[in-house]
Amino acid sequence: MAGNExxxxxxxxxxxxxxLLTLLEExxxxxxTITEVAQFAGCNRVTFYSHYKDLQSLLSAIVDEYLDGLVxxxxxxxxxxxxxxxxxxxxQVPIFEYIYENQFVFSLxxxxxxxxxxxxxxCESLVKVSGSELELKDKTAVEIPVLNYFSTYGSxxxxxxxxxxxxxxxxxxMAQKLAYLQGKMFVEATVRDK
Numbered sequence: 001m002a003g004n005e006x007x008x009x010x011x012x013x014x015x016x017x018x019x020l021l022t023l024l025e026e027x028x029x030x031x032x033t034i035t036e037v038a039q040f041a042g043c044n045r046v047t048f049y050s051h052y053k054d055l056q057s058l059l060s061a062i063v064d065e066y067l068d069g070l071v072x073x074x075x076x077x078x079x080x081x082x083x084x085x086x087x088x089x090x091x092q093v094p095i096f097e098y099i100y101e102n103q104f105v106f107s108l109x110x111x112x113x114x115x116x117x118x119x120x121x122x123c124e125s126l127v128k129v130s131g132s133e134l135e136l137k138d139k140t141a142v143e144i145p146v147l148n149y150f151s152t153y154g155s156x157x158x159x160x161x162x163x164x165x166x167x168x169x170x171x172x173x174m175a176q177k178l179a180y181l182q183g184k185m186f187v188e189a190t191v192r193d194k
Contacts, residue, residue, distance in 0.1 A: 015043070021062065034055060070125060073098040074095055077094045106163060
């Protein structure tokens with residue numbers, strides 16, 4: 001019985017997330033009500049409150065889910081490699097493709113207007129992975145954490161520009177541009193053994 005309830009809860013949460021994202025394409029978050037989102041998802045307010053405190057917590061759960069996907073694609077970019085070079089375009093492509101496939105959600109995250117702090121969450125999720133799973137091959141005059149934050153938060157501006165231009169350039173082109181910029185900052189990083 002518990003397994004059925006878990007599947008039902010997962011299904012309901014998925015419907016609520018989809019409902020909120022669909023409605024956000026038409027309205028601002030502040031103009032939406034819990035009743036409206038719940039009805040669009042085919043449930044009621046009581047069901048909504050059994051899963052989420054408010055619309056912000058639902059949106060936060062959506063952002064967390066997509067950032068988990070971003071991290072998975074970031075890891076995929078150096079999976080099965082001993083080292084990576086900064087100007088290797090192929091390692092950038094999975095991240096750009098994932099963001100491109102989920103443009104609407106990443107517009108919300110990158111612009112940071114709907115969910116305050118989402119830009120920092122975006123950067124911190126990448127910083128955490130690169131700080132714990134990658135290290136520079138050569139010594140630098142700048143401490144690794146400083147370079148890591150500089151590169152990641154600088155990349156935020158890069159991704160934000162892409163969102164502000166409605167993702168008009170394809171992922172491969174943006175990956176080439178970011179690889180070029182990162183190639184100016186460091187040459188090679190090694191993947192830490194787990």
